[in-house]
Amino acid sequence: MYYDALKTFVTLAEVKNFTKASEHLHISQPSVSLHIKNLEREFQTELFIRSPKHVQITPTGNILYNRAKQMISIYEQTREDILEHHNSIQGELIIGASFTIGEYILPSYLSELQRNFPKLELKVVIGNTEEIVEYVRLFQVDIGLIEGQTNDKELSIHSFMQDELVIIYPNSNHLKLKGNITMADLQNRTWVTREEGSGTREYLKHFIRTNGLKVKSFLTISSNQGIKESVIQGMGISLLSYSVIERELKHGDLSIIRLENKPFMRTLSYVYSPIMKNKRSVVAIIKVLNHND
Numbered sequence: 211m212y213y214d215a216l217k218t219f220v221t222l223a224e225v226k227n228f229t230k231a232s233e234h235l236h237i238s239q240p241s242v243s244l245h246i247k248n249l250e251r252e253f254q255t256e257l258f259i260r261s262p263k264h265v266q267i268t269p270t271g272n273i274l275y276n277r278a279k280q281m282i283s284i285y286e287q288t289r290e291d292i293l294e295h296h297n298s299i300q301g302e303l304i305i306g307a308s309f310t311i312g313e314y315i316l317p318s319y320l321s322e323l324q325r326n327f328p329k330l331e332l333k334v335v336i337g338n339t340e341e342i343v344e345y346v347r348l349f350q351v352d353i354g355l356i357e358g359q360t361n362d363k364e365l366s367i368h369s370f371m372q373d374e375l376v377i378i379y380p381n382s383n384h385l386k387l388k389g390n391i392t393m394a395d396l397q398n399r400t401w402v403t404r405e406e407g408s409g410t411r412e413y414l415k416h417f418i419r420t421n422g423l424k425v426k427s428f429l430t431i432s433s434n435q436g437i438k439e440s441v442i443q444g445m446g447i448s449l450l451s452y453s454v455i456e457r458e459l460k461h462g463d464l465s466i467i468r469l470e471n472k473p474f475m476r477t478l479s480y481v482y483s484p485i486m487k488n489k490r491s492v493v494a495i496i497k498v499l500n501h502n503d
Contacts, residue, residue: 213285215245215249216249216278216281216282217282218231218242219274219275220275220278220279221234222246222258222265223275226264226266226267227263227264228243246258253274255268255271256268256270257270257271280483280485282349283349283486287485287489290489291490299327299329299330299490299491300327300330300331301330301331301491302332302333302491303330303331303492303494304334304335304350305332305351305354305495306337306341306345306346306350306351306353306354306355307334307335307336307342307355307356308336308337308338308357308358308408308409309338309404309433310373310409310410310451310454311355311356312334312355313454314451314453314454315355315371315373315453315478316334316355320332323495323498326498327494330494335351338404338405338407338409338432339357339358339407339412340406342354342355343356343360346481346482347362347364347483349483352482352486353480353481353482353492355478355479355480355481355499356409357373357408357410357413357476358408358412358413359479360481365483366482366483367481368481368496369479370478370479370480370499371478372475372476372477373451373452373475373476374473374474374475375413375452375474375475376449376452376455377396377447377466378441378447378450378465378466378467380441380442380444380463380464380465381442381462381463382444391467391468392469393469396421396423396467397423398425398426399426399447400425400427400446400447401414401418401425401428401446401447401448401449402428402431402437402440402445402446402448403428403437403448404430404431404432404434404437405430405431405432410451413449414449417449417474427446429445434450434454438450438455438458438464442458442463480495480496480499
């Protein structure tokens with residue numbers, strides 16, 4: 211069984227140093243070297259180019275790296291399934307979530323998971339849509355919840371809810387928006403928006419392009435809270451999920467621009483590697499997501 215050797219190989223590929231790999235794995239440096247030599251003999255190829263201070267992975271090493279991550283994940287999933295009690299879901303579930311979902315939508319789902327599966331340890335990793343898809347692909351999370359889309363054909367993507375986006379401006383009305391607002395009123399405005407790679411940013415770009423809007427400038431902030439505060443201070447207008455601005459609406463800090471009574475809707479999705487399809491904790495969160503659809 212090459213499980214230990216593959217774990218050593220993946221660790222060395224990531225830390226790029228034999229000493230650091232041995233410290234990380236709590237094994238001796240000769241053991242690290244032996245694992246790598248065994249794999250190189252097994253696959254009849256050189257996996258690393260060695261130098262005194264660091265190692266560099268070879269092209270064939272890169273091929274093995276991606277497959278090794280999958281093999282380790284399958285092994286650990288199998289071990290977890292065998293060890294788990296028949297009707298008990300336990301262990302760790304790592305959820306990747308894009309910012310809007312992770313900060314404003316996911317907590318209610320986590321609460322239900324915690325009630326239903328008290329032995330399940332939950333861990334949430336937050337990033338933008340592009341980052342979460344990458345985490346799923348590299349098995350750094352078990353499942354990802356995203357606002358945008360992915361064209362990665364190796365992953366499985368499914369919708370779980372519709373999310374309304376709204377254009378917001380400050381209630382203090384620094385921007386002099388009043389009365390019946392039309393698309394013409396949105397010309398030459400400063401937009402406060404999320405960073406590239408964000409699902410919200412992609413939707414805004416689509417909205418601007420589709421309606422032929424000219425943009426005065428973009429103020430980019432990689433935080434929903436930072437965007438809200440900037441809009442409240444009159445620095446521009448923005449497009450955010452309704453779930454993000456509910457509190458500010460109640461407190462009277464922000465107002466919504468309604469255009470021709472047309473809501474802006476987008477689909478929120480969960481994405482996972484097919485390898486994770488039968489993992490019991492992943493099945494559990496999918497059921498919760500679909501139940502609340």
